[in-house]
């Protein structure tokens with residue numbers, strides 16, 4: 001059965017954010033324009049280290065948020081479990097995701113339908129900003145690891161960390 005819709009319109013922007021990109025930040029800012037509050041949930045899989053520790057991913061997001069949005073955006077770690085349970089815990093009835101291309105849609109649609117099936121949780125898809133269509137955490141890491149220039153694709157704080165990863 002569907003959950004009652006809370007008075008504060010709160011959404012969750014979930015993801016690995018390993019690391020956050022300008023594509024993610026665009027979606028988070030647009031979610032903040034649509035909802036009263038946004039919870040950026042960083043999936044933390046204890047069995048999988050990722051490229052950046054979860055605390056560092058949280059820090060990079062916090063440091064990259066536009067000052068005017070800080071009061072309405074919470075950045076939190078989601079330590080395993082189902083997204084529907086996390087959303088229930090934080091009182092969010094919506095998930096917001098960015099969609100870059102057809103492949104994103106094919107990946108996201110079953111998850112959106114499953115979340116709707118499990119608890120009535122709705123997913124709002126925002127079309128990705130065309131100039132950031134080619135930007136993903138994995139591609140940015142790969143390019144940066146080989147010395148490629150990813151300026152303008154990630155926030156400055158991430159640029160510094162990617163450089164530090166490369167130079168050790």
Ligand code: PNS
Pocket residue numbers: 014015016017043080081082083084110111112114115
């Ligand atoms: O940035 P990503 O890796 O594409 O994010 C994927 C994420 C974290 C949104 C997705 O894996 C997720 O929702 N995981 C939580 C576990 C869960 O609820 N799985 C079932 C989804 S229907």
